[in-house]
Structure formats: C-alpha cells, structure tokens
Amino acid sequence: MGLKKSDVSENEPSESYLGSWHVNLIYIDGKKCLLFVNDKTLFNFIVPDISRAQIRELSRIFKATLECVLSAEGVPEMAKTKIMSEYELIQYANTNSKSVLGSMNDLAFHYKYHIQYEGGVHSYAVPGIIKKLNHMPMSALDFVLPIEALKAVYANAT
Numbered sequence: 001m002g003l004k005k006s007d008v009s010e011n012e013p014s015e016s017y018l019g020s021w022h023v024n025l026i027y028i029d030g031k032k033c034l035l036f037v038n039d040k041t042l043f044n045f046i047v048p049d050i051s052r053a054q055i056r057e058l059s060r061i062f063k064a065t066l067e068c069v070l071s072a073e074g075v076p077e078m079a080k081t082k083i084m085s086e087y088e089l090i091q092y093a094n095t096n097s098k099s100v101l102g103s104m105n106d107l108a109f110h111y112k113y114h115i116q117y118e119g120g121v122h123s124y125a126v127p128g129i130i131k132k133l134n135h136m137p138m139s140a141l142d143f144v145l146p147i148e149a150l151k152a153v154y155a156n157a158t
Contacts, residue, residue, distance in 0.1 A: 041149035
C-alpha cells in the first residue's frame with residue numbers, strides 16, 4: 001500500500017457504531033482484489049481487479065465502494081449518512097483479531113469461487129455476489145447474516 005511505519009497508528013480507533021474494518025489483498029484469476037470486512041458485523045465487499053496505483057488511494061476506494069454497497073442493500077439514507085460520517089478520517093493499524101481474519105479467509109474462498117463461477121472479476125454478477133455473501137450466515141456471528149448485524153447496530157444506535 002505504500003504506507004510508512006509512521007502512517008500506522010498505534011492506538012485503537014475511537015469508539016464508533018461500526019468500528020474498524022479489515023482489508024486484505026487477494027488474487028482472483030491473477031487479478032488483485034481488495035476484500036473489506038467490518039469487525040463487528042462482518043459486513044463485507046470486494047473491489048475486483050485493482051491496480052497498484054489504485055491501492056494507494058485505499059481510503060477513497062473504501063468510502064466510495066462502501067457507499068455504493070450500502071445503497072445497493074437499501075440502507076436508509078439517514079443510516080447511510082451516519083455510517084459514512086464515521087469514516088471521514090481513516091487511520092491504518094495492524095491487527096491480531098483471529099476471529100475476523102478467520103472469517104475473512106472464509107469470505108475470500110467464497111468470493112473466489114463465486115466470481116470464477118460467474119465469469120471472472122469483470123462479470124456483471126459481482127454486485128450480486130457481494131449481496132449474496134452479506135446474506136450468508138456467519139458462524140462467528142452465531143449464524144446471523146452480516147446485513148442483519150449491520151442493521152441491528154444502527155437500529156440500537158438511533
């Protein structure tokens with residue numbers, strides 16, 4: 001990503017409704033893809049076929065794609081605005097959450113399978129795959145759907 005050691009925060013992020021996100025670089029059909037997963041809800045999305053130059057714009061890509069995915073999921077405008085306001089300032093930190101990393105590995109497997117099955121990283125089906133995986137029960141959430149976990153966080157916050 002081109003981050004220097006001084007760019008990585010030592011502090012835990014301040015408390016917010018959704019909190020931290022993890023991002024991993026995965027390869028599908030030899031193409032770089034970014035997999036984003038929220039720590040609390042396991043709400044997730046992928047940005048397929050990304051260049052090295054684009055990766056250096058990670059904050060912008062994260063915010064733009066998150067807003068699109070929230071819209072596609074029908075998240076109400078007020079909740080979407082609240083979510084997006086939490087990420088006006090983005091910091092980077094290392095992680096050691098084995099639970100989230102395990103869920104990310106599982107999601108990466110599912111994204112690879114579904115994207116390859118549906119025709120590759122440029123397939124029109126990628127938005128539907130994102131939706132499908134956010135409607136898949138996750139064992140780390142006691143088999144709650146990530147979209148339902150996301151909605152519960154904001155239902156309790158208002």
